[in-house]
Amino acid sequence: MAEKVTPRSKDYSQWYLDIVQHAGLAENSDVRGCMVIKPHGYAIWERMQRALDRLFKDTGHVNAYFPLFIPKSFLAKEEEMAEGFAKECAVVTHYRLKAEKGKGLIVDPEARLEEELVVRPTSETIIWNTYRNWIQSYRDLPLLINQWCNVVRWEMRTRLFLRTAEFLWQEGHTAHATQKEAEDEALMILMDCYRKFAEEWMAMPVLTGPKTEGQKFPGAVYTLCIEAMMQDKKALQAGTSHFLGQNFAKAFDVTFQDQEGKREHAWATSWGVSTRLVGGLIMTHSDDHGLVLPPRLAPIHVVIVPIFRKPEEKQATCAAAQQLADGLRGLPVDPWYGYEPIQVKIDDRDQHQPGFKFNEWELKGVPIRVELGPKDLEKNACVLARRDLPGKEAKLFGVPLAEAPAKIAVMLKEMQTALFDRARKFRDDNTHEIDSYDNFKKKIDEPGGFFLAHWDGTRETEDRVSAETKATIRCIPFNRAKEAGQCMVTGRPSAGRVVFAKAY
RNA sequence: CGGGGCGUAGCUCAGCUUGGCUAGAGCGCAUGGUUUGGGACCAUGAAGUCGCAGGUUCGAAUCCUGUCGCCCCGACCA
Incomplete structure (x- = not known):
């Protein structure tokens, strides 16, 4: 029998590539870092879209579309975001080519844009710039908008679905009158849309909770995430929901009059999941015979x-x-x-x-x-x-x-349940409490997995662990036990365990 | 961007060290026939600017330089 798929035990990366190729999901294009999503892969994404779109609509959101191009000055307005994304932006500098004898097409030097345009790596800036005109009164709020689109982040190293220069996603951008309402929204999206979708549709169990300060989205006050374990025991960030505070309202001067006639800055959230989920789906369920799809997402x-x-x-x-x-x-x-x-x-x-x-x-x-x-x-x-x-x-x-x-x-229903149960058992079996940093360093590569450890809450400690072991704090789980302890690295007091793992 | 590996038919690869005559194989594909309960077989056939650009040479897939792309490891990264 001619085996087409490299066994996972032999070479996990090659196995993943074999699945993507032989199941006809995607292939590398001639454009560096950009993939072609083939019909079977796109059909899976369409089914993901449909289920997610329904979840968003059922919770009061509507779809809209904002431009691909963002004036560079917009991106610059929110400082943290500018810094966070500067290194991976594609920039449009000209608006015309011209044919030149012997050289073919060249960029017309006469056609330089007055203001350079950035291909959106995410759309907070252009959207909040637009919201300024849409939001006048508390009666205009909340504004609950989602868009399905592509974004570009110029990545050094790409992997089909998991990290590509261009990818497809949805990004929700909401504006609220109060901090509480915005925080509730960010949490609701995480728990009632993303967690629900991951577990009930993808049959992929996820941890939920905030990211650490070091891992949060540039421009967010805090970031919530769903985090899954792949079959090689590495973590995959599968979706994020951000509470943005008033950062973007202030950067783009978005204010409204409240019931007393006072001017306030609006409160914001943003949240997204991408075609990366297709990669997560593959790495959660598939086996050495090929792709395994949960029935609810199978084309x-x-x-x-x-x-x-x-x-x-x-x-x-x-x-x-x-x-x-x-x-x-x-x-x-x-x-x-x-x-x-x-x-x-x-x-x-x-x-x-x-x-x-x-x-x-x-x-x-x-x-x-x-x-x-x-x-x-x-x-x-x-x-x-x-x-x-x-x-x-x-x-x-x-x-x-x-x-x-x-x-x-x-x-079909039994299979959906069986896949989820099996994936959850795998994750639980490979999640370990650990108290000694020496032990952690020994175990993080072999056997690997999620390690629940006490942490002193500082950036320095997180960075040190990351530098020494390549593992990061994936999430501070909502449902962690209330258990005070001592940081496994520094011995300083810790309020509870966080999840350390190597990640995609 | 650093280290390593690889670019030859749609796919996987041989040939390169030691330059040479018509560039090969398996799979896949096309046609015909026999087959058909876990990847059938026979016959015939189509298919390759040897990644690209220079250079050395009478002659380059093979040697040299450059370049592009892919894979792995690192750096980087929501």
């Missing part, structure tokens, strides 16, 4: 492989497959599947043998495979295989065709 839920050799067998099995597909599509539409009927594919290609098809659909991560051959038809039955339970042993034989649609619907 195809069920593939039916009719098995035949003679034309009359093809005719019979394909007809049965069609009938089964109709049965599945005819199930009551359940928002659980992503706001549309179950997606079914019949693979009736006759240039490939069934075994080939089984492997191919496993590589692509289709949650349920139905095998339907002459022997099954004799019994009016089919064979069901769940993607996360590989091997012949796990197949369900002799499932009556009449019962298959209902059975498959149940299996």
